[in-house]
Amino acid sequence: MAVFKCEKCGATKEGRCKPKKCPKCAETGTMAKQEDKKSSGCGCACSAKK
Ligand SMILES: [Zn+2]
Structure with a gap:
Protein backbone atom coordinates (compact mmCIF):
# COMPACT_ATOMS: atom_id res chain seq x y z
CA MET A 1 0.00 0.00 0.00
CA ALA A 2 1.32 3.37 -0.96
CA VAL A 3 0.29 6.86 -0.08
CA PHE A 4 -0.35 9.42 -2.77
CA LYS A 5 -0.44 13.10 -2.09
CA CYS A 6 -1.93 15.89 -4.12
CA GLU A 7 0.73 18.43 -4.95
CA LYS A 8 -1.89 21.08 -5.32
CA CYS A 9 -4.03 20.88 -2.20
CA SER A 40 11.83 7.97 7.68
CA GLY A 41 10.00 9.28 10.66
CA CYS A 42 7.39 7.50 12.71
CA GLY A 43 4.80 7.43 9.92
CA CYS A 44 2.18 9.36 11.83
CA ALA A 45 0.77 12.80 11.10
CA CYS A 46 3.60 14.50 12.98
CA SER A 47 5.81 14.08 9.91
CA ALA A 48 3.31 15.78 7.61
CA LYS A 49 3.66 19.28 8.92
CA LYS A 50 5.00 22.05 6.74
ZN1 LIG B 1 -5.92 18.08 -4.53
Whole structure:
Protein backbone atom coordinates (compact mmCIF):
# COMPACT_ATOMS: atom_id res chain seq x y z
CA MET A 1 0.00 0.00 0.00
CA ALA A 2 1.32 3.37 -0.96
CA VAL A 3 0.29 6.86 -0.08
CA PHE A 4 -0.35 9.42 -2.77
CA LYS A 5 -0.44 13.10 -2.09
CA CYS A 6 -1.93 15.89 -4.12
CA GLU A 7 0.73 18.43 -4.95
CA LYS A 8 -1.89 21.08 -5.32
CA CYS A 9 -4.03 20.88 -2.20
CA GLY A 10 -2.07 18.42 -0.09
CA ALA A 11 -4.80 15.82 0.23
CA THR A 12 -3.57 12.27 0.72
CA LYS A 13 -5.02 9.00 -0.39
CA GLU A 14 -3.94 5.44 0.20
CA GLY A 15 -4.07 2.89 -2.54
CA ARG A 16 -2.18 0.39 -4.60
CA CYS A 17 -2.56 2.35 -7.80
CA LYS A 18 -1.95 6.00 -8.47
CA PRO A 19 -5.22 7.93 -8.42
CA LYS A 20 -6.09 9.64 -11.67
CA LYS A 21 -7.39 12.67 -9.90
CA CYS A 22 -7.39 14.21 -6.49
CA PRO A 23 -10.34 13.14 -4.31
CA LYS A 24 -10.43 16.56 -2.72
CA CYS A 25 -9.80 19.20 -5.36
CA ALA A 26 -10.51 16.93 -8.36
CA GLU A 27 -7.39 18.12 -10.11
CA THR A 28 -5.89 15.55 -12.45
CA GLY A 29 -2.23 14.64 -12.61
CA THR A 30 -1.35 16.09 -9.23
CA MET A 31 -1.25 12.89 -7.22
CA ALA A 32 2.34 11.95 -6.44
CA LYS A 33 3.53 8.94 -4.55
CA GLN A 34 4.86 9.62 -1.12
CA GLU A 35 7.66 7.75 0.54
CA ASP A 36 6.65 4.75 2.54
CA LYS A 37 6.42 4.92 6.28
CA LYS A 38 9.51 2.83 6.76
CA SER A 39 11.77 5.31 4.99
CA SER A 40 11.83 7.97 7.68
CA GLY A 41 10.00 9.28 10.66
CA CYS A 42 7.39 7.50 12.71
CA GLY A 43 4.80 7.43 9.92
CA CYS A 44 2.18 9.36 11.83
CA ALA A 45 0.77 12.80 11.10
CA CYS A 46 3.60 14.50 12.98
CA SER A 47 5.81 14.08 9.91
CA ALA A 48 3.31 15.78 7.61
CA LYS A 49 3.66 19.28 8.92
CA LYS A 50 5.00 22.05 6.74
ZN1 LIG B 1 -5.92 18.08 -4.53
